[in-house]
Amino acid sequence: MDSPHFVHVAERAVEALDPAAALEFVSDPGFGGITMFVGRIRELNHGRRVTGISYDLFRPLALARFAEIAEQAQRDVGPALKLYIAHAMGRLAVGDIAVVIAAGTPHRDEAFRACRAAIEAVKHATPIWKQEHFEDGDSAWSEGCSLCDAPAANVPATDVAAHDAEHEHEHEHEQRDCGGAHA
C-alpha cells in the first residue's frame, strides 16, 4: 500500500516547493478538512532587512524525522490522515517558500491539530539550520533549539504544540548544556 504521507527535501537550485502539489496529495474523497501551513522568507528579522536565507539540512535524518512526525500525527489524530511535509534547502530569496505542511482528514479539528503539531516539530526538533543574509552584507546563523531537548517520539503532538506555541523562535535562547559529565 502507498504511504499516506509524503516527506521531501527540495534543493532550491533544482526546484521550488509547490503548495498546489501538497493540496493535491492530501486530498481524498473521504476528507472534508484540509489545512496547510506555508512558511515564506520575510524581509525583516529583529528589525534588520533580510535579503535571503540559506538552509542547511542533515538530509537523511531530516527525512527520517519528517516520517516520524507523520507517524506521530497519525497516532494522535487517528488513521484517517494524509500528511505532506516538505522543506527547502540551499539559498532562498525573500518571498521564497521555505516549508510546506499540509494535512487532510475527515474533519477540520484533526487537520488543524496535525498541521500545527507537524510544523512545530519541523521547526524545533528536526536537523535544519538557517543562516540569514542581511542587506548590509552580514550573515548570521539563527540561534535555535537544542536537539538534546527534542521530545521523544511518543510525546503526543498536542503536548508538543502546546509547548511550542510558547516557544517561537523570536527570543534569545538559553542554551542548555548537553554534555553531562564533560560540561
Next chain:
Amino acid sequence: MQVELELFGALRGLEAEDRLQLAVEGALITDARAALQTHAIGHWPQAAQALLRSCAFATASEILRDPQPLPADGKLAVLPPVSGG
C-alpha cells in the same frame, strides 16, 4: 575508536570539507563529545566552543544521547541547535 564527524549549521567552515577525524578513548557518545571538546579548545573560536555544549550527536537515522554507544561505523553528525521553518 576512530570517529568521523560531520559538522552542520554554524559549525560549517571550521574544518576542511566540514569533516573531522578524531580518536576517541571510550565507546560512548559522551566520549566522542569529550574528544571533540578537547579538539575545539585548541582549534575553534570561543563561540564555536560554547555552541558545542548544546550540540547533539546523531547518525543518519537517529539522535544519540550521551550514555549511548558510538555507532559501529564511527560516523557521527554534530548538530547545533536547530532553526527550521
